[in-house]
Amino acid sequence: MSGPIGFQCQNHSVCMSTMLAQAQDHCTALGLRLTPVRRRTLEILLAEHRALGAYDVLKHLAAEGLGTQPPVAYRALDFLVKAGFAHKIEALNAYTACVHPGQDHAPAFLICRNCQSVAEADTAPAKGRLGDAARAAGFVIERTVVEATGLCPDCVGEAA
Amino acid sequence: MSGPIGFQCQNHSVCMSTMLAQAQDHCTALGLRLTPVRRRTLEILLAEHRALGAYDVLKHLAAEGLGTQPPVAYRALDFLVKAGFAHKIEALNAYTACVHPGQDHAPAFLICRNCQSVAEADTAPAKGRLGDAARAAGFVIERTVVEATGLCPDCVGEAA
DNA sequence: TTCGTATTGATATGTTATAACATCCGGTCT
DNA sequence: AGACCGGATGTTATAACATATCAATACGAA
Ligand SMILES: [Zn+2]
Ligand SMILES: [Zn+2]
Ligand SMILES: [Zn+2]
Ligand SMILES: [Zn+2]
Numbered sequence: 001m002s003g004p005i006g007f008q009c010q011n012h013s014v015c016m017s018t019m020l021a022q023a024q025d026h027c028t029a030l031g032l033r034l035t036p037v038r039r040r041t042l043e044i045l046l047a048e049h050r051a052l053g054a055y056d057v058l059k060h061l062a063a064e065g066l067g068t069q070p071p072v073a074y075r076a077l078d079f080l081v082k083a084g085f086a087h088k089i090e091a092l093n094a095y096t097a098c099v100h101p102g103q104d105h106a107p108a109f110l111i112c113r114n115c116q117s118v119a120e121a122d123t124a125p126a127k128g129r130l131g132d133a134a135r136a137a138g139f140v141i142e143r144t145v146v147e148a149t150g151l152c153p154d155c156v157g158e159a160a
Numbered sequence: 161m162s163g164p165i166g167f168q169c170q171n172h173s174v175c176m177s178t179m180l181a182q183a184q185d186h187c188t189a190l191g192l193r194l195t196p197v198r199r200r201t202l203e204i205l206l207a208e209h210r211a212l213g214a215y216d217v218l219k220h221l222a223a224e225g226l227g228t229q230p231p232v233a234y235r236a237l238d239f240l241v242k243a244g245f246a247h248k249i250e251a252l253n254a255y256t257a258c259v260h261p262g263q264d265h266a267p268a269f270l271i272c273r274n275c276q277s278v279a280e281a282d283t284a285p286a287k288g289r290l291g292d293a294a295r296a297a298g299f300v301i302e303r304t305v306v307e308a309t310g311l312c313p314d315c316v317g318e319a320a
Numbered sequence: 321t322t323c324g325t326a327t328t329g330a331t332a333t334g335t336t337a338t339a340a341c342a343t344c345c346g347g348t349c350t
Numbered sequence: 351a352g353a354c355c356g357g358a359t360g361t362t363a364t365a366a367c368a369t370a371t372c373a374a375t376a377c378g379a380a
Contacts, residue, residue, distance in 0.1 A: 035358070054336070069361065074337065090250040091305050093336060093367090108290050110299045121293040128288045130268050130308060133281040138313035139270045145251050145307040148290060153298035193377090195327075214367070229330065234368065253336090253367060 009049060016046045019101055023085045026102035032083055037066050041076035042097060045086055050116050051094035089118060091147045096120070106144050112152035119152070169209060176206045179261055183245045186262035192243055197226050201236035202257060205246055210276050211254035249278065251307045256280070266304055272312035279312070 009015050023042055027034040034042075044060045045052060058073035066072070077095050080086035085101045088094070089109060098107070099120045108123040123146060134141050169175050183202055187194040194202075204220045205212060218233035226232070237255050240246035245261045248254070249269060258267070259280045268283040283306060294301050 033358080037359085067359080070337070071339095071361085072359080075358080090307070093253075108293070110294055110297065110301075112299075113302070119297065119299070121290065121297075123289045123293065129283040130281060130306060133268070133283065134270055134308060134310070137270065137279065138316065139272075139279070139308075140311045140316050141270075141308045142273070142310040143308070145305060145309075146290060147250070147305040148294060148299070148301045148303070149305075150294070150302040151300045156298065156300050193326080197328085227329085230368070231330085231370095232328080235328080 012049075016043070019046055019085075019097060019099070023083075023101045026085075027083070037061065037072065038076045038079050040064065040066055041073070042080055042085055045080070045095060045097035049096075049118060051089045051092050051096040051111070051118050053092075053094045057095070087120070089147060090145050091149060106146075108146035109148065110152070111147060111149045112155055113149050114151055114155035114158075117152050117154075172209075176203070179206055179245075179257060179259070183243075183261045186243070186245075197221065197232060198236045198239050200224065200226055201233070202240055202245055205240070205255060205257035209256075209278060211249045211252050211256040211271070211278050213252075213254045217255070247280070249307060250305050251309065266306075268306035269308065270312070271307060271309045272315055273309050274311055274315040274318075277312050277314075 020039075020042065024034055024039075026032070040061065041057055044057055054070065054073045054077055057077065058067070058070065061072060061076075062068045077086065077088075080097075081088055081095070083102070084098060084104065086095050086097050087107055087109070089096055089111065091111065096109075096118045100122075105122055106124060108121045110119040110121060112118075130144070131141065180199075180203065184194055184199075186192070200221065201217055204217055214230065214233045214237055217237065218227070218230060221232060221236075222228045237246065237248075240257075241248055241255070243262070244258060244264065246255050246257050247267055247269070249256055249271065251271065256269075256278045260282075265282055266284060268281045270279040270281060272278075290304070291301065
């Protein structure tokens with residue numbers, strides 16, 4: 001599979017449990033601790049192919065008695081991002097589950113402005129013209145943010 | 161010139177006044193109003209090849225008696241962004257002057273994490289692999305955010 | 321001049337994110 | 351067991367970023 005993952009997800013419960021299992025395995029392998037709050041936070045993100053704000057996540061956690069204060073959500077999200085199980089969508093100040101957890105990669109996102117769905121594509125931005133420009137300038141790229149906003153297949157259809 | 165603009169700026173006062181003049185011309189041509197607050201805000205951004213937060217801008221404006229409340233800065237910044245004279249850097253929640261004002265383009269940014277300098281490169285992200293992925297998925301791109309974080313030429317040298 | 325619209329002034333509020341410090345809990349060493 | 355240490359949580363407070371709303375004013379067009 002090489003296209004963006006997300007829009008074409010059909011059986012989402014499989015999708016979710018696969019990702020969760022991969023995260024669990026990765027934690028076990030590296031000695032990281034997927035604590036209840038962290039695990040639940042990941043589940044909350046995985047439940048939708050959308051980006052959720054930290055305070056949205058916090059509402060879910062609070063409803064389940066897992067914490068009521070902002071640091072609870074931010075700590076869990078930071079852990080997931082550092083561990084490679086989630087990404088921050090800068091254009092939305094929101095977070096979304098990664099679709100190939102644990103692997104070190106340079107994600108790119110397709111964000112629907114109508115239904116808020118988010119798909120993760122795997123590109124190598126530093127290898128294209130941006131990389132050329134950076135090399136020409138002597139700039140060393142460490143991280144890239146690539147986010148495209150527009151209309152997803154469903155919403156393009158609707159508009160017509 | 162095709163590389164990223166910003167790191168190689170030598171005579172900055174020329175750089176500044178050129179940009180300002182272009183903005184002024186563009187406003188005149190389109191009937192837009194480059195009011196004192198807007199003009200000063202652009203000058204503040206142009207003064208550095210960095211991104212400034214809205215509240216940083218506001219501090220400058222306040223010191224000059226041009227307004228003390230957040231909406232003053234946000235209105236001016238929104239005007240400059242819409243007019244194509246400035247860009248928002250999503251990864252920093254901050255704003256930077258555009259280096260080719262008025263032209264409709266898809267900018268990409270190189271952001272130094274050490275000295276906070278920002279360079280604007282001109283790429284066509286929707287034409288690369290991201291565009292391919294989007295087309296394959298039926299996603300219609302309307303806007304792209306491309307931001308690379310790393311070390312600028314000066315700071316790479318320093319580190320060594 | 322009158323009208324309509326863009327801009328500014330002013331107040332309040334909403335949203336996102338982190339600092340700081342106390343406490344708990346699980347493993348290790350003695 | 352007891353002391354210790356580091357990571358994880360609990361808790362309070364605040365910093366940083368952004369917008370809603372409505373009144374007042376300036377400005378160009380008719
Ligand atoms: Zn990912
Ligand atoms: Zn959609
Ligand atoms: Zn630009
Ligand atoms: Zn630098």
